[in-house]
Amino acid sequence: MLLLICPVCGAEGDETDFQYGGEAHIARPASSTPEAVSEADQYAYLHVRANPKGLHHEQWLCARGCGKWFNATRDTVTMEFKAFYKMGEKPPRTPRTRSAKP
Amino acid sequence: MTVLPHRLAEAALGGQAGRLIDRTKTIRFTFDGKTMSGFAGDTLASALMANGVRVVGRSFKYHRPRGLLGLGSEEPNGLVTIGEDNRLEPNVRATQVELYDGLTARSQNRWPSLQFDVGEINNRFSRYIPAGFYYKTFMHPRAFWKHIYEPVIRRAAGLGPAPKEADPDRYEHVHIHCDVLVVGGGIAGLAAARSAMEAGARVILADENSRLGGVSDLNDEKIEGENALAWISKTTEELAASETVHLLTRTTATGHFDHNYVVMCERVCDHDPARLKNGAPRHRLWKVRTKEVVLATGSIERPIAFADNDKPGVMLASAVRGYIARYAVTPGSAAVLFTNNDDAYRTFTALYDAGVTLTRIIDSRPAPDSILTDKAKALGIPLSFGSGISSVKTEDGGKCIAGVSVTSLTGGGGLNRPIGAECDFICMSGGFNPAVHLFSHGGGKLIYDEMLQAFRPGETRERIRVVGAANGVFETAKILAEGISAGWSAARDALPKGAVKGRAPRPPKADAQPISPSEPVWFVPAHGEKNEGNKHFLDFQNDVTVADVELANREGYRSVEHVKRYTTLGMATDQGKTSNINALGILSEALGKTIPEIGTTTFRPPYTPFSFGAFVGPVRGKLFQPVRRTPVQSWHEDMGAEFEPIGQWRRPYCYPKGSERRSDAVKREVMAVRNAAGLLDASTLGKIEVRGPDAGTFLDLIYTNTMSTLKVGRCRYGLMLNDSGFLFDDGVTVRFADEHFLVHTTSGNSDHIGGWLERWHQTEWPHLKVFMTPVTEQWAQFALAGPKAHAVLEALESDIDFSGRAFPFLSFKAGRLAGVPVRVYRISFSGELSFEIATPAGFGQYLWTALMKAGEGFDIAPYGTEALHVMRAEKGFIAIGDETDGTVTPLDLGLSWAVSKKKKDFIGKRALELPDLARNDRRHFIGLLTEDPQRVLPEGAQAVADPRARPPHRVIGYVSSTYFSPTLERSIAFGLIERGRERMGETIHFAVGGTMMPAEIVDPVFYDKEAERQNV
Amino acid sequence: MSEAEWLNALAHRTVELSGLVLAIEERFDVGMIDLRILPDDTESLAAAQRVLGIALPGEARTSTAGDGFTCLWFSVDQWLVTCDRTRTQEFTKSLSKALEGHFASVTDVSDMRAVIRLTGDAGRQVLMKCMSIDILSKEIRPGYVRRVNFGEIAGALRMVSNEPDCFELYVFRSYASYALDWLEEAARESAAIGKPFGPSPAPPV
CATH class of the missing domain: 3.10.20.440 (2Fe-2S iron-sulphur cluster binding domain, sarcosine oxidase, alpha subunit, N-terminal domain)
Incomplete structure (x- = not known):
């Protein structure tokens, strides 16, 4: 049960208060050049996604909060969220995972 | 005897x-x-x-x-x-x-x-x-x-029987937050909780037992010179009196989940079932979100794998002294103790003091040397060192122990003459395993401790500290120091920086007991017979023996994951609590690898089984799913409507009169609308207000149509695609003003589309100035349809001119009707003259009743979703969810008239141009008329390319909607059929119940092809 | 023709309070207006302020009260203005007029939500069974507003006052009956959990 913090309104909540939206920072080709989108670009935009073992930049919706979409950087191995940042922003630099000794 | x-x-x-x-x-x-x-x-x-x-x-x-x-x-x-x-x-x-x-x-x-x-x-x-x-x-x-x-x-299969009747008791879930969660109320946990409390943290302490104190009462510990129980009582009272501590007993922390989310099951009434009568919850699931976790979950004693170690009367040594100390029961009157460590000697003193004869103490270590071994010697108890139990003698068909044979373990050629010892029970101790389960749930890595011959917690990515026996620390003084330090630092890390000042309190004085090291004894050879014949049990619950692990090995299952699954060791309800490590010891000897090299399998929640009831909590019965009510729901219920679920709504399917069958009710309702007037509750359809200077531009991107050209006061039917080009919703958009639109969606998609619009706006086109406000629930909305619709409206007071000239098809007017404010849209899904009338939800029931009353003189009837679907099918209108399945485009459906050729971009435009969606041999939307007009094609029936071919057939499409049409007095259906539009008039065959049902491909508009009736 | 009758969301239910630790009642005299203004649009915000006489709350999860109305923060660009039902038309008109020509949105949504008021010392303990937020936190004071998962539906919680604690729960109208069912289950006396983090009898050792 992941814990998230919305960077727009500051609400902290269980993942059930939010909605996952897949990989972030994917440009929609038709939005910029609607008349010149190659098949390959359209296909990649629709169907090809990164599947990293490690840092993943992804979109989330503050569904039970302010209703705004935002971005997050999550480590897909440790499930740790490294950063929450607003829509339209670039992912901030994040430190390596430090593991804690009990 | x-x-x-x-x-x-x-x-x-x-x-x-x-x-x-x-x-x-x-x-x-x-x-x-x-x-x-x-x-x-x-x-x-x-x-x-x-x-x-x-x-x-x-x-x-x-x-x-x-x-x-x-x-x-x-x-x-x-x-x-x-x-x-x-x-x-x-x-x-x-x-x-x-x-x-x-x-x-x-x-x-x-x-x-x-x-x-x-x-x-x-x-x-x-x-x-x-x-x-x-x-x-x-x-x-x-x-x-x-x-x-x-x-x-x-x-x-299985052990106990499953209950056959529904659980009558109630269960609940409670959410709680804290700074420090301490799991385990022994001295380690109590010390941690107390110092966290002193540091100012909000603390939860949970223990699976009804009492706090752990196993201190069995270990003869002294704290501050007194019996440990005194310190335990004092600390418990301090915690209970605190304003910042929540104590839970009979509460098992059953799983640790991401980011320190811990689920705990409290057995509220199992010890006092009388409370259940009053409605008390039987179990309560605590869902805890904590900043820091301190695990003080103790340790679990290991059995030893000797032959027939599962006989009734073979018990864990610490358990035996527990039964004596706590409940004054003894398993028998003559005991044998078999151990590889010093702790078991405490059991010998407990037995001795209770007057139970010890016939022999067997220690696998060749030369154990401690105060306790000296005491045993002094009392004249027979001792065997470097030895083990090689067989167990039983009576009464194996149900009672009569004695054991003891053999030396330290080699010495073939002359290991066994010694006999009479007894009626056996206390065994193979050492202690730290209970690391919750630590593992959180992905914590375990390290093998050679001294303990057990795994203890290593690195973790979560904010978890482990103290006491769970961390492999067994000495009282060290446990207290560790617990206090962990509680304090956990509080310091949980609370805001600088909130916790000073240092952790000093730990109380406690006795340090010198312990001589234990040595592993994974397997004790049986005396005499073949090993396969003797049962050296590892997993008692799943009946897995040493021979089974060796067999798995011989058959090539060498990794610990394979051995576990092949033998089912560790897969019973106890999840291997008393078997896992012993099995690793056996594997290690069989493979010639060290235990750390072999590794462990993963512990998973739940730590111990808990009830389905606790899992479900309150979400059952009428709370199983939220059920939504329209503003007219009570009226439908009072009329005896039959309902169908649409998302979380219950919409009237039909309103059977008297003993009418559903099919007859539907027929009657269709004829009522076609011949007179009908009223349908359409409140469930989604409604979203879209406002702003860029509202039209935005809607142009969302729909295939050009909404920005819609005139004020007019309505337009629109199609929504996803960016893969597939149709997923349709509805009528209304323009109230230059910068003000209302979007309608299907009932099932209303919430989804509110989110859809926001997502596209926020993530793709945030520069567009547009606000979306969902108003689905603000408005009750009814479809008044039929040739008498106009007459019904005229019978009510209104400032709106409903006549055909003043109020053309696909237009909108606002005003008052029967004394309430209304928005009226002249749109039609039934194909008849139809007005959709919206009023604020609170007036819904009133307006509905007023319309029904006004319509009495015109034979008005309420009609449900099925009648509506029959009528739209008669008119050739598609329905989302029937003619769409996530792979259908507007071109497939013959709706290219609704797809703008001029717009540079809209969601799905580029996808429609991809080769696979632009193919001409895709499945097309067509009408179907069965050869036998009284036979109705089943929904989803598959059309075959050649009915005479041998199976498996090549499928060329399927039936997407199908009804009996009372208007045409015969069956009608829609299909999605390969190249359907090029095959008008052709007869194709559907595989139905082992036979082939023929049907002709026709125009999907079966009735009123010129659409005259809706346009009057 | 009879006088138009306006029904509240829970008109079909009687709230049976015996055996509950909380007073539960529906407030159906509440008018509600959804107001949207971009957070950096100082002119529009000022226009709204002139009508309302107070500033719209800029801080998340707070509310401000004025003469006959309350403004609840719902998002960075969204507020719910609540007032007496009889004054909704008045406020809707004056806000719409003041924001004419501005990029803003004013919508009467009075019928869209049901408002359920919960009063009693056990309020927070009952809410612990309804939502996953830290309801016991000191941050939750009168004026606090938070959109939440209530049971399995969307809702909003507002703390109205304390001594005794008084909360209002906003849910969409169609879910009002479900919300009441959930509350009746959670507020049973026989299921009371007492005050967590407070003095309690010491368990045995």
């Missing part, structure tokens, strides 16, 4: 035995139908022992008689069925059942009785049913699979 387990006299142990029982309060219970009695404070396990019960169940596979092994939640053998009828619960550990008056308990997995079990025949054939035998059997003949093998195996 064996002596059965029994209660010790009150004077035993200087009056110190049975600390937890109250001999003045007798409690009556039944076991296997026999009435017995115990005392308040007993568990079912201790009460059974007090009543001389040694055999409490039969093992899973071999049906061997079994007795209790342990004291608490680690118990693998003593699984009983508690209660009856709708409160029957199987597989409950007798060691955790607090005795109450009237409790009924039954042993499991035996027929006809515990003493004489037919299943014991399995034990005689045990050579043929080792681990994994079912992978090599039950294959022939094939005919036996369904009718012989499966039913027999099903009946044999």
Whole structure:
């Protein structure tokens, strides 16, 4: 049960208060050049996604909060969220995972 | 001659035995139908022992008689069925059942009785049913699979019986937050909780037992010069009195999840079922979000794998002294102690002090040397060092122990003459495993400690600290120091920077007991016979032996993951609590690898099983799913409507009159609308207000149509695609003003599309100035349809001119009707003259009733979703969810007129141009008329390319909608058929129930092709 | 023709309070207006302020009260203005007029939500069974507003006052009956959990 913090309104909540939206920072080709989108670009935009073992930049919706979409950087191995940042922003630099000794 | 387990006299142990029982309060219970009695404070396990019960169940596979092994939640053998009828619960550990008056308990997995079990025949054939035998059997003949093998195996499988009636009790979930969660209320946990409290943190402390203090009462510990119990009591009282501590007993932390989310199950009423009558919850699931976790979960004693180590009367050493100290029961009158460590010697002193004879102490270590071994020597107890139990002698068909044979373990050629020792029970201790389960759930890595011969916690990515025995620390002074330090630093890390000042309190003084090291003894060879014939048990609950692990090895299953699954070791309800490490020891010797090299399997929640009820909580019955009510719901219910679920709504499907069948009601409603007037509750359709200077631009990107050209006061039917080009919603958009639109969606998609619009706006086109406000629930909305619709409206007071000239098809007017504000849209899904009338939800019932009354003179009838669907099908209109399945484009549906060719971009435009969506041999939307007009094609029926070909057929499409049309007095259907539009007039065949049903491909508009009726 | 009758969301239910630790009642005299203004649009915000006489709350999860109305923060660009039902038209008109020509949105949504008021010392303990937020936190004071998962539906919680604690729960109208069912289950006396983090009898050792 992941814990998230919305960077727009500051609400902290269980993942059930939010909605996952897949990989972030994917440009929609038709939005910029609607008349010149190659098949390959359209296909990649629709169907090809990164599947990293490690840092993943992804979109989330503050569904039970302010209703705004935002971005997050999550480590897909440790499930740790490294950063929450607003829509339209670039992912901030994040430190390596430090593991804690009990 | 064996002596059965029994209660010790009150004077035993200087009056110190049975600390937890109250001999003045007798409690009556039944076991296997026999009435017995115990005392308040007993568990079912201790009460059974007090009543001389040694055999409490039969093992899973071999049906061997079994007795209790342990004291608490680690118990693998003593699984009983508690209660009856709708409160029957199987597989409950007798060691955790607090005795109450009237409790009924039954042993499991035996027929006809515990003493004489037919299943014991399995034990005689045990050579043929080792681990994994079912992978090599039950294959022939094939005919036996369904009718012989499966039913027999099903009946044999499992332990306790499943209840047959619904659970009548209530359960609940509670959410709680804290700074520091301490799991485990022994001295480690109490120390941590107290120092966290002192540091100012909000603390939750949970323990799975009904009492705090852990196992200190069994370990003769002294804190600040006094018996540890004094410190425990004082600390407990301090915690209970605090404003910042929440104490929970009878509460098992069952799983640790991401970011320190811990789920705990509290057994609220199991010890006091009388409270259930008043509606108290039986179990309560605490869902804890904590900043820091301190695990003080203690350790679990290990059995030793000697031959027949599962006989009734073989018990864990610390458990035996627990039964004596807490419940004043002893498993017998003559004991043998077999150990590889010093802790078990505490059991010898407890037994000795309780007047139980020790016939021999067997220590696998060649030269153990401590105060306790000296004491044993001084008391003249026979000692065997460097030795082990090589066989167990039994009586009474294996149900009682008579004695053991002891052999030297230290080589010495072939002259290992065994020594005999008489006894009626055996205390064994193979060491202690830190209980690291919750630590592992969180992905924590375990490291193998050579000193302990056990795994203890290593690195973790979560904010978890482990203290005490769970961390491999067993000395009182060290435990207290560690606990206090962990609690303090946890609080400091949880609270805001700088909130916790100073240092952790100093730990109280405690005795340090010198312990001589233990040495591993993974396997004790049997005396005499072949090893396969002797059962050296590892997993008691799943009947897995050392021979099984060796067999798995020989068959090539060498990794610990394979061994686990092939033998099922560690897969029973105890998740291997008393078997995992022993198995690793065996594997290590068999493979010649070290234990760390072999590794462990992953522990997973739940730590111990908990009830389905607790899992479900309140989400059952009328709370199983939120059910939504429209503003007119009560009226529909009072009219006896039959409902169908649309998302979370219950919409009227039809309104049967009298004893009308549904199909007749639907026919009547269709004819009412076609000939007179009908009223339908369309409140569930989504409505979203879209406002702003860029509203039109935005809608142009969302829809295939050009909404920005829609005139004020007009309506337009629009299609919504996803960016893969597939149609997923349709609806009418209305323009109220230059910068103000209202979007309608289907009922099932209303919430989804509100989110869809926001997502696209926020993530793709945030520069567009547009606000979206969902108003689905603000407005009740009704479709008044039929040739008399206009007349009905005229019968009500209004400032709106509803005449055809003033109010053309696909337009909108606002005003008042029957005294309430309304928005009226002239749109039609039925194909008749139709007005959709919206009014604020609170006026919904009133307006509905007013319309029905006004329509009385015109034979108005309420109509439901099925009548509506029949009528739209008669008119050739698609329905989202019927003609769409996520792979259908507007071009497939013949709706290219709604797809703008001029717009540069809209969602789905580019995808429609991709080769696969632009193919001309895709499935097209067409109408179907069956050869026999009275036969209705089944929904989803598959069309075949050639009905005369042999199966498997090539499928060319399917039936997407199908009805009996009362208007046309024959069946009609829609299909999505390959190249359908090029095949008008062709007869194709549908595979229906083993035959081929022919139907002609036709225009999907079956009725009123010129659309005259909706345009009057 | 009879006088138009306006029904509240829970008109079909009687709230049975016996055996509950909380007073539960529906407030159906509440008018509600959804107001949207971009957070950096100082002119529009000022226009709204002139009508309302107070500033719209800029801080998340707070509310401000004025003469006859309350403004609940719902998002960075969204507020719910609540007032007496009889004044909704008045406020809607004056806000719409003041924001004419501005990029803003004013919508009467009075019928869209049901408002359920919970009063009693056990309020927070009951809410612990309804939502996963830290309801016991000191941050939750009168004026606090938070959109939440209530049971399995969307809702908003507002703390109205304390001594005794008084909360209002906003849910969409169609879910009002479900919300009441959930509350009745959670507020049973026989299921009371007492005050967590407070003095309690010491468990035995």
